[in-house]
Amino acid sequence: AANNALGQKKAYLMPRVIEKNGRHALLVDGKPYLMLGGQVHNSSAWPGMLPQVWAAVEAIHANTLEVPIYWEQVEAVQGNFNFSVIDTLLLQARAHNVRLVLLWFATWKNGSNHYMPHWMKNNAAKYPNVTNKKGQLIDSPSPNIEATLEADTKAFAAVMRYLKKTDPQHTVIMVQVENEPGAWDTQRDYSPLAQKIFESRVPAELLKPELLKALSRPTNATGTWKEVFEERADEYFHAWSVARFIGKVAAAGKAEYALPLYVNAALRDPLTNPMANSYESGGPTDNVIPIYKVAAPAIDVLSPDIYLDGSERILKVIDLYDRPDNALFVPEASLAPHMARYMYDVIARGGIGFSPFGIDSNLPDGKQTEAAERLAPFEQDYKVFSPMMRDLAQWGFDGKIKAVVEREGNAAQTIDLGAWQATVTFGSNWRGNDVNPNTKPTGRAMVIKLGENNFIVIGALCHVTFKPLGSNQNKVWQYLSVEEGQYEKGVFKPIRILNGDETDWGGPRFGSTPMVLKVNLGVR
Ligand code: N0T
Structure with missing residues (x-):
């Protein structure tokens, strides 16, 4: 081989x-x-x-x-x-x-x-x-x-x-x-045997100021384990x-x-x-x-x-x-x-x-x-x-990916993407009404920023919508295309374009089976 x-x-x-x-x-x-x-x-x-x-x-x-x-x-x-x-x-x-x-x-x-x-x-x-x-x-x-x-x-x-x-x-x-x-x-x-080592001085490698600081000790601390690490001495020694x-x-x-x-x-x-x-x-x-x-x-x-x-x-x-x-x-x-x-x-x-x-x-x-x-x-x-x-x-x-995971209480979450902000709500949402909030917090989504207005969105048990931010703020926006597809050996292969009911109520809904969408956004 x-x-x-x-x-x-x-x-x-x-x-x-x-x-x-x-x-x-x-x-x-x-x-x-x-x-x-x-x-x-x-x-x-x-x-x-x-x-x-x-x-x-x-x-x-x-x-x-x-x-x-x-x-x-x-x-x-x-x-x-x-x-x-x-x-x-x-x-x-x-x-x-x-x-x-x-x-x-x-x-x-x-x-x-x-x-x-x-x-x-x-x-x-x-x-x-x-x-x-x-x-x-x-x-x-x-x-x-x-x-x-x-x-x-x-x-x-x-x-x-x-x-x-x-x-x-x-x-x-x-x-x-x-x-x-x-x-x-x-x-x-x-x-x-261990007690004897414990009662001796803390080794020099552990007495570096940055390390002491990371362990919330005075940066000039020195002495035995007990003297340097006090109530944490036993654990730190081990x-x-x-x-x-x-x-x-x-x-x-x-x-x-x-x-x-x-x-x-x-x-x-x-x-x-x-x-x-x-x-x-x-x-x-x-x-x-x-x-x-x-x-x-x-x-x-x-x-x-x-x-x-x-x-x-x-x-x-x-x-x-x-x-x-x-x-x-x-x-x-x-x-x-x-x-x-x-x-x-x-x-x-x-x-x-x-x-x-x-x-x-x-x-x-x-x-x-x-x-x-x-x-x-x-x-x-x-x-x-x-x-x-x-x-x-x-x-x-x-650093091109941002993700949200659903928390207890199912609160909506936002993802800032530069010229856009994505809002993720959890549950199966139909025409803007939460008819079916997730019974347990299991919803999830990630957005991959491919370009200023181009994203891959992967998610399940949630609904995603966008709003223009930054240089796009207050502009009227729309989906140019939302393609559903899957990757094959690193290449996105679309199955269909989502439109009409599938995207009109703010944006795409993700069911329990995760979907991969390629989203292209535009402002007027
Ligand atoms: C894990 C696994 C396996 C207060 C337990 C978890 C695995 C080991 N141990 O099934 O034994 O080999 O790495 C310990 C979890 C402690 C939970 C304490 C809760």
Whole structure:
């Protein structure tokens, strides 16, 4: 596969994350790529389970599959690596023309050590868990243990070395290092060893004025963890320890093969600044992103796993992880119909991907209808997005897309487009009357600005109208044309022109199946 028609070795470009004016793109084969992702359930990455995984990938039109690889399976015998499952995944992904994001379930899986090989679990003295404040052992590995770090580093480097050798065409485009690292049930390790480090001085790397400022501390602060970070000392100490550990594992892997790497976060409430005893401590939650950036420079992206409720919370989280120093990537989101619409916001921000969790249904028998209902909105959006994926990725990177997602209460929203303002109302609207407001907030729309008066509008469960702004203000306007169509390999193919009842009452109505419209506006 790595040879061209003349039998010469083909040069494949490495996937990488780039930044321009604070926006990002994931380059795959040298061009911006948008991951229309799906993640499998935790125990699905076994050859016998894959047929139903591919069925789900096909059903939702995903272009990227997020799939775990298990340390306990890869290195069941210490130093003896088994990559047979990786081989299977690579072959089958290529056959399905789907890219992979591999998830390294290793030292941490949801804060626990459950994917460590038996030879480690059976040697708790060498690979210990953390101790809580009361001196009790907690179900979470300690980040302060050299032996654990060394074992994980060796294994991850072996995985990356193997990928470099067997995947010249970059079927794997990104790797997640660990899974939701940190500790539930304690803010840090209180073992004698960790306590000793905690009582020493904060390392110089953390005492840079910009970093202290980002952490809301005096820029000249210095001293022990407690002195510098006060009530946040326990959490920051754990975050630093976990991030340094992961940073070293990632650096060793990257030295073998420089794929983009990321760490995913079990989130905290982004609105109330809670303390780390109410969420997983030490993971890349929004408040410790600056610590992770310093402690783990080999990690390209810090990513939110969105299982939160409420549009205010979810949009806030998306905003907190979309930073000039961090590409926006949502590697997990609940597989719920209300969640799909946030992808519009992620795409508009130039995000590099989105993925609902658990696409391969394992609901009990008799719940198949529910499973289909959960997949449906992702399936419908991905169907529209996939043939224009490269365009969306480029437009998002260039800042040409604006999006709205329906909020609780269904209030109308506006989008400023320079010479025009679009107003989006939610529900199925007929002749200006809201006969059918959406029962749940699921409406969504994005507008791509192709020219001053030319737009692509994609939406569902809403109604869109325009009004002239700026130099056009107060002028009489009309639609010159509204074409309904779809993209085929990056080219807009119209099916029909919408006119008459389909556009006269202010503008086009979008039903539950997303539509792609090419809109051309004019003033008199
Ligand atoms: C996720 C998934 C999987 C107060 C849960 C979410 C996945 C892991 N963890 O199905 O286990 O591997 O990354 C944690 C959600 C915490 C919600 C806390 C609400």
